[in-house]
Amino acid sequence: MLSLKDFEGQKPAWCPGCGNFMILRAFNEAMVELGLAPHEFVLVSGIGQAGKLPHYTRGHTFNGLHGRTLPVATGIKLANHKLKVFAVAGDGDCYGEGGNHLIHAIRRNPDIKLLVHNNQIYGLTKGQASPTSMKGILTKTQPFGVISETFNPLAMAVALDCSFVARGFSGYSEHLKELIKEAVHHRGFALIDILQPCVSFNKINTYQWYKARVYELDNTYNPEDKILAFQKSLEWDDQIPLGIIYRVNKPTLEEQIPVLKEEPLVKQKLQLGKGQELLNSFY
């Protein structure tokens, strides 16, 4: 039997009160409840406060470059599709630096679960605007306020027919834990955008700010309805929906690659004996 003790990692270097702590807790509890032992999954993360999460729990870890979590995670999944693969990223990491990879990961649909710690700010680099920062906010590098439109990851994901699109809030860690479990049970690429207060650099989108706006979708909501999902994904200012926004069943990347029909790539025998035959084809 797994317990939270199995997921005790390094001592977190996050600020006291940071929303990341509750995400870490939700993740660990989800693993315990799912019965996923540390050696059965891989955490791929980028650089930022979010990217440090793998060190604070236990699991196989590839903590790579800022923005590049999804390509690494895809490579791992294709090499060994028996491993559960999680990607953990910040909003800057995943929606900014690595935005292109997100688009194409959704298109490929590998069975990867992506957790985006969306604090609407660059935490680790001390408070610059991120793609999800609200228009008009002032930062040291946006002294006249953010001019660009706020990026809406969920609307984009629905538009791209992402197979699982959800929003969580680190303040509601029970709910978040359930979302993580749902994502793991779902077969295909899953995006969970997690609203995460950054107590040090985001003085606008605080716990209170989120709590005043978020609401949980109940079971009258049908996440299989794409048009409805798109509408839901556009809700923001006063009413911010939490839960599974969109879900669709479709074949995963690895299921569609003929070579991966049976065993994972890493387990397959090399066909070196056929090398000579290949060489002979040059005559």
Place this chain on the structure above:
Amino acid sequence: MKSIMDYSIKIGGEAGQGIQTVGDTLAHIFARAGYYVFSHQDYESRIRGGHNFYQIRLADKPVSCSRSKIHLLVALDKESILLHEKELSENGHVLYDSFYLKEKFKKANFLDVPLTELAVKHGGSKIMANTVAVGAVAGMLGMDLMIILEGIKRSLAKKGKETVEANLNAAKAGYSFAHEECLTCSFMLAEVKNPKLVISGNEAIGLGAIVSGLKFYSGYPMTPSTGIFNFIAEHALDFGLVVEQAEDEISAINMVLGASFAGVRAMTATSGGGFALMVEGLSLAGMTETPIVIVLAQRPGPATGFPTRTEAADLLFALHAGHGEFPKVILAPGTPEQALSLTYKAFNLAEKFQIPVILLTDQYLADSQWSYDGLDLTNFEYRDYRLRGEDFRGLKEYKRHAFTESGISPLAIPGEAEHVIVTDSDEHDEDGHIVEDAETRIRMVTKRLFRKMPLIKKDMSPPLLYGDINPEILLVCWGSGYGITKEVVDELSADYKIAMLHFSELFPLPEDETWLDIFTKARVVINIEQNATSQLAKLLQMETGIKIEKHINRFDGRPFTIDELKEKIDAFLKRF
């Protein structure tokens, strides 16, 4: 022994006319007949129009470069005549179709072959014109018709009986016409026996990767590397390879890192611009000690440069690529044969030392085709350097970046034991977790760099000396400079004590430095490079202190031909 038979055939025309098909078909037919061939291509970055050519050298001894003089020009457009007639040798001939070129040439050495007419009449369609041309070339050369027909049958076997039949008829028509009408043709073909294999640099790398145990390839198309991608994708199902086209080169290298982390041999290939995007990933391979192989097929830069032409100006870029200090290996094959063996070496070095290895080629090597009596795969023994299965499960504890005497930590694969594998792009401890302390940093740099580097140097081979073993004149070159420089040495060896020193294992240079003596013994040292700034010479000076004073550089995007290079060398030698 001087060979009598050494012909060059040039096929010129617009993009989209099928120059490559004609060239490839001829090269393969010649090789199957038992001749040695060498072919190179010159094409523009466009799909239709412009001017392209394909040059084949046909001989009865191994050949490794193109010559300036041509004996047969197949002109599929007028431009080919305007541009290349002057390259004809004394008894050189031109094959053209006056209907197609809308002009008749009254010269004795011009043979007007009604390619289109014969194609329609005997092959049933205009599109058979290229096959008529193949037949006509063979007819002019006076080859055995049966050999041509066999060759066509073989290369079209998959296309069905009707297509084969139509092509055979078209080839026969071209053959008979040229054979009868070319009264001045006096080609002398030598008697040859065993069929030769034909392989390009790109194919040799693809083949090398597959026979070295490649399982995962990710790339983003970029000339001249795309041939490798095509080759590997073509054989994916047969050899159980996963091939994924990435959204960009950053993704490609990161996917390759992920796949390697998960336990399979992985590779990507690109050219300069794509490699520039991969540089951060290269550094990540260095920090996480993840084995990967990257092919950098050079083309002229900066920026987009000449997309389809050749240059070897990314050596120092490759050498310095990646922020921070970490070991890497750079190998630059000079021939498809070397490409095959160095690809094998690349995978082994990468995995043995858990480092990135760069295979540096260029458009000239990537696309040129060489012929061989055979290539030997018997030394390509597969050795797995990873920790798997029982060996891994049996361990009491596991640390991905454990400190060891050799600097090499056990490379285990995730999911096969209860141990977790942790690695990080941040500086980390033995377990792979982020650290900030100075002491661990020093120990990690020592492990990754200072411990491994001397061991890597032990595995590197010295440059190859070809020609006189005590040369007065030493020609220094690297990578694709091999073929041309070798033949120059062959041709000048009657007059001079001359040799070539060819570098294919460029970095790090080997531990054994006895080869350095040759630089002090030779009276004249000439460095030959396909770039403007003599990058190998700079590398040598940096690593060994040796300074070369004489340089021949070419940076117009075209490869050296033997005659041009000889002239340049002669000019140097006359001054001494």
